[in-house]
Amino acid sequence: MKALKRSKMKVSASRWIFVVCNTVLMVLLSFLFIFPYLNILATALNDASDTALGGIVFWPRSWTLDNLQIVLIDKTTWTGFTISVLRVVVGSLVALLVTYMAGYAMLRKGLPGRAVIVGFLTVPMFFGGGIIANIVVYRMIGVYNTFWVYILPCAFSFYNMVVVRTYLMTIPESLPESARLDGANELQILFRIMLPLSMPIVAVILLWNAVFYWNDWSTTLYYVNRSDLYTMQFNLQMMLKKQQNIQDAIANAVATGKFGNLDSAMTPEAIQAAQILVTTLPIVVVYPFVQKYFVQGVMIGSVKE
Amino acid sequence: MKFAVQGKAAEAEGAVPAVGRRKKFKPCRIRHSFKSNLPFYLLFAPAVVLTLIFSYFPMVGVLLAFEDYSMFTGFFSPLTDYAGFGHFVKIFSTPSIYRVIWNTFYLNALTLLINFPAPIIFALLLNEILNRPFKRTVQTISYLPYFLSWVSVTGMAVSMLSEYGAINNIIVALGGSRASFLSSEGLFIPVYIILTVWKGLGWGSIIYLSSISSASPDLYESAQLDGAGRFMQAWHITLPTLLPVTMIQLILNVGQVFGSNFDLVYGLTEGIHAWSDFEVIATWVYRNGIVQNDFEMGTALSLFQSVIALALTLTVNKISAKVSSISMW
Known part of the structure; x- marks a missing residue:
């Protein structure tokens, strides 16, 4: 037109x-x-x-x-390929779960302490301890030089959580509300109602993380020295x-x-x-x-x- | 507790009976019982725990910058010796550190200057393409570099610039003679900038293109009736539409002016074709703090970087809020 x-x-x-x-x-x-x-x-x-x-x-x-x-x-190529694929699959799924759950919880109006929780999650966007402090902490809690260092530190992303929340806000509130009246618990609402209705955002978060995990290499440089x-x-x-x-x-x-x-x-x-x-x-x-x-x-x- | 039960009852009865209650309690906030709230706290829990461990613990770890750290005592032990600002004094009395700080700032400022407006211009030009399949093809192709890792991008750059690489091959085909780009240090910064623009141009333009398409068509129509040409329309309608998103992007970008693209600088300065000895804060922290095990010094410089970045973000946000009433929070 x-x-x-x-x-x-x-x-x-x-x-x-x-x-x-x-x-x-x-x-x-x-x-x-x-x-x-x-x-x-x-x-x-x-x-x-x-x-x-x-x-x-x-x-x-x-x-x-x-x-x-x-x-x-070269065998190195295949070891690397396996680790990379594992990281992409496990990492993206864990990150999706953590981020999606938090994004859904953000929707709850009038949740006491919500502002505090969100504030708590925001601060790291603007300030961090730096790599060396990370190394010390990872060593202390035992993820240093293990596969988990690839998954856990970046499983939660504040930005992705906000993206999930923004998308979920477009789903009519009456849907989870009526399920609640029918006696569904929050987990059922989350996985049976909200998740199927928000497949586009699930794809977005999964793919964002997948690409990040596939392309990242400095995590290995800093925190891993096992070939x-x-x-x-x-x-x-x-x-x-x-x-x-x-x-x-x-x-x-x-x-x-x-x-x-x-x-x-x-x-x-x-x-x-x-x-x-x-x-x-x-x-x-x-x-x-x-x-x-x-x-x-x-x-x-x-x-x- | 009674109140909470009442609230739950009202919620269970639906919206209509709640009206009477709402009149009584003036601030009509929805209240739920703790029991009904519990699942939501549990849904937040993984995020909170992960953030606590992987973001807040390291913030405490920043104390390293003020300690004489020892692997044996750990960094909270009563045996720890405190160095106060000793490490900072030591860092800032190292003459070469000023070069590193300046490099970081200079490289990022230059990148910001070129890399920030580039996607906006690209979006504006792309918006003028009216053939949709062509436009979409250009867009899809422009996203390719975004999906490649920095490691492979530096690999490609070095390969193309090598003695028998593509650039030299093109020069020879055009009748020139081979140059050894990889040994001329002066090329480091131009290549760095070109690679950043190349990788970010298409992807960065998405956010602007989507704002452009959100502008009301009525505005353009009335502008046409008033006799405004395409250029005038872009200047008076499209650009103002882009202002809010541009300001937000600017705030985010300026905050990073003291950060570093470690992957890119490291990739270009380390390797078979080590390009130059250009050092930024992130590579300095890695090479001296981690490789040479100077933990305290590394942390001190990292902390300096973080604090400056935070201050910059807050300042720019404040200025933006004053000048254009657009801010991040």
């Missing part, structure tokens, strides 16, 4: 120039957004010794799966940081006997690109289909009370 009205407007020459320039700019920007990823894709799928000659920009010249195979044969607990992102950082890790990966691959003599043909750049590809591919494949939930979440979050 709006577009129709606009098209009826008399179109001036300056408007035309603007529209053309703007469209060109948007196409250019879109290209810039995906270009680095295309470059990594090309480098990862191109023969390493061929890449070293230069000239690879965003299309492989001499296709090969060797680089990827070296990364995929069986390293995440994929951490392994990637190690590979970017230390030549040794790359050589280990190549040596492991050679030891399997599938590649012949690879040492001379491999370059750190090719292995790194393959590792980046493997680490990011799950998210890049999924994101176009789930981004609408992310966008919805941002919009709900931007509504001020």
